[in-house]
Amino acid sequence: MVPFAHADPAQVGKLGAKGAKLVEDFQHVREVFSDLQDGIAVPDGFILTTDIWRQYHENGDRLPAEVVTHILEELQALEERTGRRFGDVSGRVPLVVAVRGGAPVSLPGAIGTVLNVGLNDDIVDKMLAAGEDRRFVLSTYVNAIRIYGEVVLDIPYQYFYEVIQKLGLGEEGSYPVEKLNDLIVAYRSLLDANPHPRFHGGFEMDLPRQLTNVIEGVLASWMAPTAMEARRSRQPKVPDDMGTAIIVQSMVFGNRDEYNSLSGVFFTRNQRTGANEPVIEWAPRIQCDKIVSGKIRKQLRQAADLENGFPDIYQRLLLAKERFEARAKRPLDMEFTVEHRKLYILQRRPLRMTFNATVRSMWDLVDEGKTNIQIASLIINTALEQPEKVLRDAFTDYQVLARGEPITDSADTGILAFGTEDALDLAREGHDVILLRRRPYGETDVAVNHPRIRGIIRCDGNTTGHEAVSAVAYSKPYLINVRSVDDEPLIIWTDEDPRLNPASQLAGFVGKSVFVDGERGILGFTEATDILEDRKFRKKQYVDWEYLWEQFSVIGYESLEYRELLDLHYQWELELEHYQQLEKQLRKEEPHIPRDQLITAMATYLTYVPR
Structure with missing residues (x-):
C-alpha cells in the first residue's frame, strides 16, 4: 500500500494504469498549474497494489487480517492529510472515500467502482441536524446504498431502476427532497431482500467493515463476467492472474448544489474525427459515475453549455487540455468534478479514437508542437493494427431502417437482437449479432466486450460513457439516439416493461441479418452478402x-x-x-x-x- 505522494508512477504493473496516471497527476499538478493551485487539484488517496489482489486471491478471496489493519492505518494517515475524519459524527462532512479498481491495462467500465464509502444512518442524521443541505446529504446516501448493492452484493441495476419507476421520480438530481427518504428505505429493503453468499445482507453500517466489504467487492469484480469478457476481447488476451490495483481516494462532491458543483467527462479531441474541438458531457448537481456508466436519467449538457454557464470552469478545462496534452503527447479522456467552483481531475487516460481520428489528431499535435513526428508515427502505427471494417465503396443496394448519431465510423453485420439477454444468447451460439438495447440507462456491460456482438444501437446513450468508449476501442459501430426512418418510436412502454414497437418498420427485421454503418449513421438491410472490406487495406497506402x-x-x-x-x-x-x-x-x-x-x-x- 502506498499514498499518492510516495508512489512511483512508472510502476504501472503494481499501481494499475489508472492509479499510475492519478499518482503522476497528483505529484505534478502543483507544478503544471502553479498559477492555479486553488483552482485545479487531484484528490488525495492511496493505492493497494496488484500484490494485494494476489494475497486476497490466495487467501480464498478474502483480505488477510494484517492487510485490513494496514488499510485502516493508511486511512488514518489520509485523515490527517485531508483534515477530515472517517466516521465523524460531529455533524461536519466526514472523510468519505471512493474505491476504484484499476488494472495495469485499461479496461473501461469492466472493474468495479464504489463511491461515498463511509456513510451510515447515524452520520447522515448528524449532518442533517447540523444544517447540511438536505438534498445533498440524502442524494449522496442514496448513491452510496445503490452502488454498494450493485458492486458488493451483485444486485443488477435494473432492480434499482424499477424502484425509481415505481416511486415516480423525475430526472437525476431533481428528485423531490421529500421523496429521497422513501428512496433510501426502498433501496435498503432491496438490499435486505438480496442476500449475498459472502457478505452480510443489507447495507453495512459498521464503517470499517463497510470499507473492507467494498474493497473485497471491487477485487472480486476482476473475476466477474464483464471483466472476464473484456480481458478475452483484448488482443493479446489479458491474463487472469494480472489482477487489479485498488485506488482509495477522498471524495469530492459534484452534487453539492446547482450553481457551484457539477461532474462531467472531457475528451480533448473528437473521438470519431480527431477534430480539435472539445467533447464535454456534463450535468450540474450529479456524481460522475452516472455519466461514465451510461445510467444517467438526465439530459446531459455539452461543451457550449459549460462555456455559457460556467465560463471559469470551461477555461480551466481548456488550460488542463493544453498542459496535459503537452505532457502526455497525445489526446486525452478526463473525468472531472467541480465542487465549490474548484475543478478536480478524477482520472486521465489516453483517448480511445477511431483510426482516422488518430491520424488527424496526432498530426495536429505535431503542428502544435506537443509531440514529434516519430512519436506520432508510432501511435499511428499502433492504430494501423486496429481492425476496422467499412462498407465497400460501390455498395448502394440497401434499405435504411433507422438513423442515429454515430460514435465510431466503422461498419459491421449481424443478426438484429432486441435486448442484451437475447443478443448474448445468439452470440454464445456462435452468431454475429447487432444489439438494439432494450432498456435505457444501463444493461449489463458484458455485451460490448463480447467478440460476437458486432455492433450496438440504442435509443438513448451518450458519447463519453464506458460502453461508447469500449466500442471505439474495439472498432465496433455504435449509434446513439437512434430513431426509425418512419418516425415511429422504436420502443414503447407497457406495464413498465420496454417492448419493441410492432408498428415500427424495424420490428420486422429482428432475427434477420442487418448492418450498421458508422460513416453514415444508419442501420440497414440488404440481400447482398459481400458488403464489407477491411479499412486496413486503405490505410496501407499512406501509413x-x-x-x-x-x-x-x-x-x-x-x-x-x-x-x-x-x-x-x-x-x-x-x-x-x-x-x-x-x-x-x-x-x-x-x-x-x-x-x-x-x-x-x-x-x-x-x-x-x-x-
Missing part, C-alpha cells in the same frame, strides 16, 4: 512505413534518412484529404470540378515523384 521504405528503395529514395522519410510523408498527409475528396468526385463523374484545381493537385503530386 505503412515499412511498405513505404520498400517502395522508396525501389524508386530511388533509399539514400534518405528515416526522419527525412517521415517529414516527406507528413507533407503527403497534408494533401491526402484533398486528394481523397477529388477522387470521390471523379469517381462520381461530377462535371463541376474546375480544371485548374485538378492541374494544381496533379502538379503538387508530381513534386513528390522521383525524376
Whole structure:
C-alpha cells in the first residue's frame, strides 16, 4: 500500500494504469498549474497494489487480517492529510472515500467502482441536524446504498431502476427532497431482500467493515463476467492472474448544489474525427459515475453549455487540455468534478479514437508542437493494427431502417437482437449479432466486450460513457439516439416493461441479418452478402512505413534518412484529404470540378515523384 505522494508512477504493473496516471497527476499538478493551485487539484488517496489482489486471491478471496489493519492505518494517515475524519459524527462532512479498481491495462467500465464509502444512518442524521443541505446529504446516501448493492452484493441495476419507476421520480438530481427518504428505505429493503453468499445482507453500517466489504467487492469484480469478457476481447488476451490495483481516494462532491458543483467527462479531441474541438458531457448537481456508466436519467449538457454557464470552469478545462496534452503527447479522456467552483481531475487516460481520428489528431499535435513526428508515427502505427471494417465503396443496394448519431465510423453485420439477454444468447451460439438495447440507462456491460456482438444501437446513450468508449476501442459501430426512418418510436412502454414497437418498420427485421454503418449513421438491410472490406487495406497506402521504405528503395529514395522519410510523408498527409475528396468526385463523374484545381493537385503530386 502506498499514498499518492510516495508512489512511483512508472510502476504501472503494481499501481494499475489508472492509479499510475492519478499518482503522476497528483505529484505534478502543483507544478503544471502553479498559477492555479486553488483552482485545479487531484484528490488525495492511496493505492493497494496488484500484490494485494494476489494475497486476497490466495487467501480464498478474502483480505488477510494484517492487510485490513494496514488499510485502516493508511486511512488514518489520509485523515490527517485531508483534515477530515472517517466516521465523524460531529455533524461536519466526514472523510468519505471512493474505491476504484484499476488494472495495469485499461479496461473501461469492466472493474468495479464504489463511491461515498463511509456513510451510515447515524452520520447522515448528524449532518442533517447540523444544517447540511438536505438534498445533498440524502442524494449522496442514496448513491452510496445503490452502488454498494450493485458492486458488493451483485444486485443488477435494473432492480434499482424499477424502484425509481415505481416511486415516480423525475430526472437525476431533481428528485423531490421529500421523496429521497422513501428512496433510501426502498433501496435498503432491496438490499435486505438480496442476500449475498459472502457478505452480510443489507447495507453495512459498521464503517470499517463497510470499507473492507467494498474493497473485497471491487477485487472480486476482476473475476466477474464483464471483466472476464473484456480481458478475452483484448488482443493479446489479458491474463487472469494480472489482477487489479485498488485506488482509495477522498471524495469530492459534484452534487453539492446547482450553481457551484457539477461532474462531467472531457475528451480533448473528437473521438470519431480527431477534430480539435472539445467533447464535454456534463450535468450540474450529479456524481460522475452516472455519466461514465451510461445510467444517467438526465439530459446531459455539452461543451457550449459549460462555456455559457460556467465560463471559469470551461477555461480551466481548456488550460488542463493544453498542459496535459503537452505532457502526455497525445489526446486525452478526463473525468472531472467541480465542487465549490474548484475543478478536480478524477482520472486521465489516453483517448480511445477511431483510426482516422488518430491520424488527424496526432498530426495536429505535431503542428502544435506537443509531440514529434516519430512519436506520432508510432501511435499511428499502433492504430494501423486496429481492425476496422467499412462498407465497400460501390455498395448502394440497401434499405435504411433507422438513423442515429454515430460514435465510431466503422461498419459491421449481424443478426438484429432486441435486448442484451437475447443478443448474448445468439452470440454464445456462435452468431454475429447487432444489439438494439432494450432498456435505457444501463444493461449489463458484458455485451460490448463480447467478440460476437458486432455492433450496438440504442435509443438513448451518450458519447463519453464506458460502453461508447469500449466500442471505439474495439472498432465496433455504435449509434446513439437512434430513431426509425418512419418516425415511429422504436420502443414503447407497457406495464413498465420496454417492448419493441410492432408498428415500427424495424420490428420486422429482428432475427434477420442487418448492418450498421458508422460513416453514415444508419442501420440497414440488404440481400447482398459481400458488403464489407477491411479499412486496413486503405490505410496501407499512406501509413505503412515499412511498405513505404520498400517502395522508396525501389524508386530511388533509399539514400534518405528515416526522419527525412517521415517529414516527406507528413507533407503527403497534408494533401491526402484533398486528394481523397477529388477522387470521390471523379469517381462520381461530377462535371463541376474546375480544371485548374485538378492541374494544381496533379502538379503538387508530381513534386513528390522521383525524376
